[in-house]
Amino acid sequence: MTAPVVLWDLDGTLLDPAGAITGGIARALAEHGHAVPQDLRRFVGPPVGWSLRAFTDVPEEEIPRVVATYRARYRTEGLAQTRIYPGVEALLEQLHGAGVRMAVATQKPEPTAELAVERFGLGRWFETVSGAADDAAAAPRDGAVHDKPAIIGEALRRLGVAAPDPARTVMIGDRRYDAEGALAHGIDCLGVRWGFADEHELATGFAAVAGDAAELGELLARYTQPAPTGR
Structure with missing residues (x-):
């Protein structure tokens, strides 16, 4: 068998993640001047790029920058919260x-x-x-x-x-x-x-x-x- x-x-x-994902997404959006959705729990699970397209009004050309900011902070701060x-x-x-x-x-x-x-x-x-x-x-x-x-x-x-x-x-x-x-x-x-x-x-x-x-x-x-x- x-x-x-x-x-x-x-x-x-x-x-x-203890807020590492939701908080990280919120900070990345705010840093790039975009509105932060109320329900950030939806961002946990699917790819970040997909979630930004589905749940925010971030223009397509700006999504890679928001994702890069989020990922950089996750490695330096997010893992410490996890x-x-x-x-x-x-x-x-x-x-x-x-x-x-x-x-x-x-x-x-x-x-x-x-x-x-x-x-x-x-x-x-x-x-x-x-x-x-x-x-x-x-x-x-x-x-x-x-x-x-x-x-x-x-x-x-x-x-x-x-x-x-x-x-x-x-x-x-x-x-x-x-x-x-x-x-x-x-x-x-x-x-x-x-x-x-x-x-x-x-x-x-x-x-x-x-x-x-x-x-x-x-x-x-x-x-x-x-x-x-x-x-």
Whole structure:
């Protein structure tokens, strides 16, 4: 039997940005003279460039500058505000000890995601970090709203999982983008309530939703433990 595979989103799932994203976006917009939207939680999950197009009136030609300002501050200030969610490290250690293969699949630019994983000592549990291309400020091609399906696909490719077993492979995330990306590959997505989605968003597309790390561990048992055999 092949080893189970668990893919993890980063912000809102493994890491609590603690205002690093929302505050960083607000400061970058203000610094460039643009209005700051009231609901900044919507910016956590999708690529920053896409969110600026969807939720602000920033002209297309100015988006790369706003994104560059936000990213520079995130590396110098945002990571210092970030924390690992309670119970997550213990769960990762438990899964790793049980032979579960794990990877990060995030819409954060891959170099920044790798930096965050390294800073918080998460690399010992993950075989790879699959993130967005570093040109995420560019306009999306082919009408794609977000690139989570491609990011999940790349994580699976790096793990050598050409055809994921839906009974042994699962995504964990906090936004609908995670559920949509998992669905594109025929696998379930487990949601977490400690992230940035409201109850309405969590009610659509997720196989189940966990309220804390202990409950998430119980939900993961369906995918990570061998099925009982009858006599």
